Structures are given as C-alpha cells and as structure tokens.
Amino acid sequence: MSKPTPLSGFPEWLPAQRMIEQNVVERIRTTFECYGFAPLETRAVEPLDQLLRKGETSKEVYVLRRLQEDPANRGDDSLGLHFDLTVPFARFVLENSGKLQFPFRRYQIQKVWRGERPQEGRYREFLQADIDVVDRDTLPFHYDTEMPLVIGDAFASLPIPPVTIMVNNRKVCEGFYRGLGLAAPDEVLRVVDRLERLGPEKVAALLVETAGATDAQAKACLELASISAGDASFVDAVRALGVADPLLDEGLEELVRVVDAGAEHAPGLIRAELKIARGLDYYTGTVYETQLRGYERFGSICSGGRYENLATAGNERFPGVGISIGVSRMLGLLFGQHALTISRSVPTCVVVALPTEELRPACDRIAQELRRRGINTEVAPAAAKFGKQIRFAERRGIPYVWFPGADGAADTVKDIRSGEQVEADAAGWQPPADDLVPLVSRG
C-alpha cells in the first residue's frame, strides 16, 4: 500500500502533544471533581430521532451503517454519532432517572463528531469537557452562578493565557424584544447571533427583512447587543434604552447574580456581554461564551447555558445548566502558536544503559527496582556503544542514563543535560521532583 495521508478535520497529535492534552484534561478533571461533579461517559451513538430533536444541527450528523447490512433492513432505529455531550446527557438522565440522585452533577470528557466541511479551527472530531447540573422539576438559579466559577478555576489551573467568560441571559433579550413590540423574539435572536460574522449593518437590515422589525426597533436591538460590563452597571445601560417588560426584569436580575458572584470569586473573570446569543435552540436563560485573551478572533472556547426543557419525557422534566470546554479547539489554537510546551516527548525519566545483551536480565532488574518506586524507566533497546545509548535518551528528552557498575563496582547515573555523573543505588536514588514526570508549561 502507499503511505497514508491525514484526513482533513480529524486532528491527531504527536505523543508530546498528546501528553500535553492528557495533562490539561487531568487538571480540568481535578477541578471538576473538586466541586463534586461525578464522571460519566455516554455511548458515542444516539438514535437519529434523539439527535434531530433540535433540527438546526441535522446537517452535521454522521450516520452509521454496518458494512454488510441489508439496505432493505434498515429501520427507523438508525444511529448517528453524537455532535455534543448535552443531548446524550439529557437522554441518559431520562433513561436512568430512577437510578440517579438529584440534583445530579456530572462531568463528561469525550470526543464528539460533526460532519461539517472542515475550515480553520473547525474539526470533524474533537474533544469536549462538559459539566452540567440537572434537578427534577426545578433547578435553583444558584447553579447558573456556580458554572462559570468552576470553569474559571479549571482554566486558572492550566498554563494558558487568562480567559474572559462572557455571560448573557436569553430572558433579557427576549423580554427586551417583546417590550419593544417585536412579535418573533426567537427569530430576532437568531439574527443577532450572527452579529460577529455579518456586522451591525447587515444584521439591522436582516432584522427588518426577516424579523419584522422597524428601523428603530432594529437599532434598539443593536444598542442592546452593544452593552458590555464587568459589573452590574449594565443594568443602567439597558434601562436607559427605555424598554420595560417583566421577563426583561427577571433576566436582568439573574444576570446581575452571575456577574456579582463572578466578581467576588475571581475579579475580571466574568463580563456581561449582551450580544451573546448562542445558536442552539435549547437554551432558555443564562448563556455563556469564553474568550482566550489574545485569541479573541478565534471565537469561543467554552460555551453553555441553562436549558429548562431538554430532558423531558412524559411527565418527567429535568431542567439543567451546563458549560462545555472545547479542549481540541483550545489546544489547536495554542499548538498553532507554539504556546504550550512539555519538557520531554516520553514519560520516561531514566534509560538503563545496556553494556552487553547478556546483561539484559540484570538491567531489567535495575529498571524494575526504579519502577517499583514510581520512576518511569526504560532499558536501552540494544547493547550499542554508550554514546549511541545516550543519544537515544537525548533525542527523547529523557534526563537520566543509568550505567550498571561493571565487576562489582557501584552503578552510576548521569544527568545528560549537565553531564554530571554520580554513584547511585537503584533501591534508593531519587530524581529531583521536577524531573520525575514531564512538565507542561507556557511556551
């Protein structure tokens, strides 16, 4: 066969990058567990009818068939790969509601797939890290304030630039549009959601054209979307637009709570950004997007919101709120800028040099002694000249080479960065803590 080539939209990291990804996922997971979120994984596939409940995403779904399947036998039980982790989570909650304790807090770190045409920063397969809380019938609002704090802590644990979490509330938008006298607030929201891509003039024209707005109404919608503040002052700015509606009041009150909680927890983390709309249909209140500072033009790396009706079947209803870190998206951006590095490309800390092939069992015993004490160790692949064995370690960034002592002499270990070589005993030698495992840092 010929040499294979990459598939567009399906990123694959080299081992050094995968070690960075693993380190990042580990830190995110530790933060999630610190807040009491329990881990969950759902299967990769969902019945198509589940995936298509919210029609907007239908074109992105990958559908499965068995290669040898009889086409005539394909029923309505067709399966597709999940395109996010919220829809499968809602399904899981409904399916297992009798076995779960509510409120149910879970995190979920898994690949998702979208069959869209690949473009810069858009993947067909990517890793997401989600947290959600759902409760039976009603979910207290304080969870909406907690979500961005957890995410803020997770990002703060990573060697990356600071983030800004931008928050809005659909009740603010919908109440405002209604108070303005607009009949189709959903359609207005969908148009305003395109503000970043289309710019204000085109959005104003579209609002008039497709959402039945007058020029003045369109202008007011754009004024609302331009409001942004790191504290509760956004309320005055909205009030100054002179629109009144009970839903608007409710939304403003909720949004103030999120912004205030953020200001107490981590000043500068959260901003009210009234242009944030989120394309997805299922959000009903708070919505979140997140910018990595210095990477604003690449869009959100972490988004989510409150959904009242996603997990609903018959008489059962589990409103929820959640937020999702786009791990692949974030790492793709940072790798692209060489903004993350790792101290070596393998987990190995020590290579045991091999004087002769006959001594392999003795070298294996040294390695095993080091491993027993948690020191990642390999034995050299072959009894080549020691210079070649040192280069084996060097090329991988492995810091230490261990030399078994000949004829009863003591073993020695060499730090191949400094050249320092000292006598050592495999039962007691310990590398400095910074050399024990590969270190991830800002590049």
Place this chain on the structure above:
Amino acid sequence: MSKPTPLSGFPEWLPAQRMIEQNVVERIRTTFECYGFAPLETRAVEPLDQLLRKGETSKEVYVLRRLQEDPANRGDDSLGLHFDLTVPFARFVLENSGKLQFPFRRYQIQKVWRGERPQEGRYREFLQADIDVVDRDTLPFHYDTEMPLVIGDAFASLPIPPVTIMVNNRKVCEGFYRGLGLAAPDEVLRVVDRLERLGPEKVAALLVETAGATDAQAKACLELASISAGDASFVDAVRALGVADPLLDEGLEELVRVVDAGAEHAPGLIRAELKIARGLDYYTGTVYETQLRGYERFGSICSGGRYENLATAGNERFPGVGISIGVSRMLGLLFGQHALTISRSVPTCVVVALPTEELRPACDRIAQELRRRGINTEVAPAAAKFGKQIRFAERRGIPYVWFPGADGAADTVKDIRSGEQVEADAAGWQPPADDLVPLVSRG
C-alpha cells in the same frame, strides 16, 4: 418524547461504575508510563480501504455518511469506525514515521466499535487499552518477552482476581504443520483457532475436510494444541510428537524466552498454551491471550502478538509487537458478579450544610477554602432542614457534613457514618487519607 431505552451492545455505566472504570484506567496508564510508553490517540475513523486490508473483519465495520450528503457524491474515500487500535496505530506510524523516534513505544486507551450482532459479553462499543512497540526494519525479540510483563504489572495493580497470560508462537504451529507435511498451515491454524467452540472431534473432522489433513495428521495437530506448561518443559512435550522443522525450532526457542522471562518476573503469570492461535491474520510470531482466574469460561480479556508486516508502505516497514486489554469486557464481567465496589458514588468528600439561603456566599467561601487544599466539596443544594441535608450526603456515600458556626461559634464537621462531630477550621481540617477520594476495592 417517550422515555428512552438502552441500545443493545452499547454499555453505559452509572457514575459509580464510571468512577471504578476511571480508577482502573488510571492504574493501567500509570503502569504503561512506568515502562516508558508514551500516550497516543488516533482519530475514531479510518478510510475503509485501511480497515478492510485484513478481510476477515469486514462484516464488523461501521461505515459513516453525512446525513445531508449527496449519495451520488460518495467516493471511495468512505470512512469507517476503527474496530481495534492496532490497525490505526500501524497507519499512524506510516503516516508520521519522519516525526517519530524508533523504537517507538506507545500506549493508547480508546473506544473501538464493531458492528456485530450483540451477544453475551460482546459489545458494539468498548474500551481497549493497548501497548505496542514498533521499530524500523527489524524489532528485537526481547520486546516480545517484555509485553506480558508490563501487562502482568498492570493487572497486578488492579483490585481484581489474578490473571494467567497464555502464550504461543505461530512459528511453532506453522513449523509443526509443515513438518507434518501439511500444505496449508494457515488454514490449519484457522480451524484449530475454533477448538474452544467446536471441541476436538469437530476440529479433527474439519482438518481432514478443509485443510487436507489425514486422520493421523489431524490427531497430531490436536496433540500439539493440548500441550500446556508454566515452564520450558513444553519443549520436550512437542519434541515427543516427533516432528522436525527449522521454523518449529525457531518458534520453540522464542516461546521459551517468553516463558522464562515470565517465570523470573512474576512466577505463575505466564503459561505456554499451544492451542492459542488468535483469529487475526496479521500475527506472525508470538501470540498472547489472558484469562481472569474464575472467569475462564468468558474467554480472553487481553490479547495480542507480534506482527511483522502490518505497518508496511513502499520501502518502509515497521514490525511490531503489542497487546490489548479489553477494559469494557473485563469490567462488564466483574460488574456482572458485583466483584468491584467503590466507597461512594460521587467524588465529594464534604458537603457544607446551608443554614439559610442568605448564608450561601459564606458557605461557598468555606467550600472554596477546603477545595483549595484538594478536598472535594459541595455546598448543599438548598437550605432544607439539616436532617434532609445529611440525608443528601448519606444517599451519595459522602462521609462528612460541615456545619458553619452560628453567631461567631466555631464551625463543626460531622462524620455521618460514626456520628462523631468535632470543631473544625476550613483552613486547616484534613480528612483521613482513606476518605479523601473514593476507594475502589474487590466487592
């Protein structure tokens, strides 16, 4: 919509089981890294022509299409979900050979998919944990002896029954069949591979029928397959059958090395089992299967072998040896027997009780102080009666409830298992190490 139901063949664990799985994967990963294997993940999809290179598995492949795709536009670039991690790894090595250091040791822990009809213990989606070593042109044999030792250590780190790794070598079988005068050793191997399911009589009949064996030859093949030993004594048993062939000699010598290394590393871990054949085409020498003691009738939970020609393109050739733990399969068996338990169903160690909703910010600060020191903490969902808040913790197995002191009194923390309640300071209190994170143990 109506309440969703499970999909046959796509297992989903509840959070407590997922915590066990995560713990198990973490221990396996730690062992792999201890031996210097670097992590890798490949995309979930491969071009169909890659997946179908070894024709035997074609019926198991799930093929993908985009929901809105024009059927007329579907070219020969169709994609399928990978059914193991070895074929994608071989493809990755060929694609990235210029960027990798050889010998290349990697581990890979990912889901795989097989579109087969579900049956007991057979999943359509399951988690595998693989290690492989590949090198350019030739790969030293000592890696064949190392593989089962790594796997033995990985299993020994888990709270599960002991395992037996059963080893054979295709050169033994092929050389023996050739020495017997059989013309189609591959076909003989395929028939012998069905010994477990069909029994010796049917296999003997099939050997005569489809592999051109005489009754005596068939009998000799079955005698070879019946040989089993925990040490090198199997060599004498094979010699006693009176067949001579250079390939047989080579295979026996290799197999002795694997068994001897096992006996030194972990007595009782490895057995030569000459009936082990492995269905897959790509193995060329050593083959491994693994039984969990007490679960022998469920088949192998960890398999692999040496493959000389899987990663080959043009002039480049990367022979390898690898082994794969069937994580889902093993956990499915153990969960089915309630043989693994965890001390609680959430990561949370402490619930901070909420006297009134107004005190939530103060309770959040206590929680944050505990989290800062790595103690997983939740604040109670609502300011219910304390009895209800304690039951919230109890139902999840959370060991501690924290009571903020009223009116300047000290805080107290209650171990809700013993009822013991003591004064405590969030800046200094530490739970016993055994309570810090959920503990996994044999059930």
